Amino acid sequence: MVSGKMTTGSRALAERVRAKAAELGFCKCGFTTMDDLPRVSEEASRRRYPDFFQQMVERGSHPRELYPAGRSIIVLAYDFSRIRFPEKLTPHIARTYLSRTYFPLAGSPMRDRLDAFEAFLEEEGIAFEPDRNALMMRPAALRAGVITFGRNNFAYVDGVGSLVTLYGYLVDAELPPDEPSPDCACPPGCHTCIDACPTGALKAAFDLDLEKCILWDNAICPRRGTGPEIPEERRDPIGEHVHGCDACQEACPRNQTALDPAHATETDPVLERIALEFSLESLLHMPDGFYDECVQPIMYNYVRDPAVFQRNAAVAMGNSGDPRYIPHLESELDNPDDAVRSHARWAIGRLS
Numbered sequence: 001m002v003s004g005k006m007t008t009g010s011r012a013l014a015e016r017v018r019a020k021a022a023e024l025g026f027c028k029c030g031f032t033t034m035d036d037l038p039r040v041s042e043e044a045s046r047r048r049y050p051d052f053f054q055q056m057v058e059r060g061s062h063p064r065e066l067y068p069a070g071r072s073i074i075v076l077a078y079d080f081s082r083i084r085f086p087e088k089l090t091p092h093i094a095r096t097y098l099s100r101t102y103f104p105l106a107g108s109p110m111r112d113r114l115d116a117f118e119a120f121l122e123e124e125g126i127a128f129e130p131d132r133n134a135l136m137m138r139p140a141a142l143r144a145g146v147i148t149f150g151r152n153n154f155a156y157v158d159g160v161g162s163l164v165t166l167y168g169y170l171v172d173a174e175l176p177p178d179e180p181s182p183d184c185a186c187p188p189g190c191h192t193c194i195d196a197c198p199t200g201a202l203k204a205a206f207d208l209d210l211e212k213c214i215l216w217d218n219a220i221c222p223r224r225g226t227g228p229e230i231p232e233e234r235r236d237p238i239g240e241h242v243h244g245c246d247a248c249q250e251a252c253p254r255n256q257t258a259l260d261p262a263h264a265t266e267t268d269p270v271l272e273r274i275a276l277e278f279s280l281e282s283l284l285h286m287p288d289g290f291y292d293e294c295v296q297p298i299m300y301n302y303v304r305d306p307a308v309f310q311r312n313a314a315v316a317m318g319n320s321g322d323p324r325y326i327p328h329l330e331s332e333l334d335n336p337d338d339a340v341r342s343h344a345r346w347a348i349g350r351l352s
């Protein structure tokens, strides 16, 4: 569907953008138009999103409203499956956050990479607006030919898998739109992701009950939704996850190469250091400095209150079946935070 009206200049610019993206380590780069993104609003209504998310999704499916000067969207995908994720951390923290690529903090390798890409756009005289999480990235990436969907809703880059973070730039330059990808490239009839979801949040292909997703209870809810108390019936399926969950991606046949330990060739010194110091006990007791040194560098996206992580550690301990945690939980029964106390009490009840 590459427009015949595109000038040679646009095509040459597109090649320079792709070359820069590749040079900076992005695994795929594609372009699409500023037209409204299809199906997004209907999908969100079908999934019965809470009002806040429904509004966010509605807004994010109209790129021209996000950046009226925009003429094209650049979509970038970064493959973080090459990072060696310490085994001590992956049972508790989702890889997206360990990768430090989702809204990267200043000074992180991904922030430096995005800064370099933005500097390049400026050098090319291109004005832009980053996606800021407002643009609906997966439908934009599908239309830009960067990804296909998995039945677990995830965006998959061919030959890479779903351990990718997506970035969007709304730009005032005309770039030749890429051919959209086919919607779904999962093996016919496969339902390993649906079977693997610990909470039943993934009810059927493309059907995620957002409020049952583990990330919702252990990270989003303290700020939006039910608040600091995780409903008791939802605590058990959280297992030992303290921030997000990768179960539907770990089970997926399309991710088995990405998850093969031999595939992970990059070591992140920040993760290696945190892995040495991390334990559920430390997260529960949150000794001086632990939040700044071991929690905030990786779990910075949604939660700012250390007590939320202490609460999550209590739930993980309660679900571990390990009675050695009982004295640790007992010592938090006088914690000043109501939710830490109530979840510690619940965990002691389970382990006793």
Ligand code: B12
Binding pocket: 038, 039, 040, 041, 043, 044, 053, 057, 060, 094, 095, 096, 102, 133, 134, 135, 136, 137, 138, 139, 149, 152, 153, 154, 155, 156, 162, 163, 164, 165, 166, 167, 183, 206, 208, 210, 213, 215, 216, 220, 243, 244, 245, 246, 248
């Ligand atoms: C809201 C949100 C959430 C919500 C709800 C997620 C959901 N799946 O519905 C919550 C808080 C629960 C959440 C959790 C997580 N999220 Co989130 N989240 C977002 C956010 C901000 C918007 C996503 C959204 O709801 N869009 C609206 C819905 C309707 O669209 P969609 O799911 O993106 O796309 C669907 C429709 O467009 C529809 N569709 C469109 N055309 C067509 C055509 C056909 C034929 C069909 C069948 C369907 C279809 O199907 C698409 C796939 O489901 C995006 C960032 C962004 N700005 O886009 C990140 C984002 C989706 N999250 C991301 C991640 C990594 C996560 C977590 C995995 C983190 C974790 N490990 O804990 C979890 C797991 C969630 C899960 N199992 O899906 C990544 C996903 C990367 C990837 N490879 O797909 C994103 C893209 C962030 C990023 N920039 O990389 N998230």
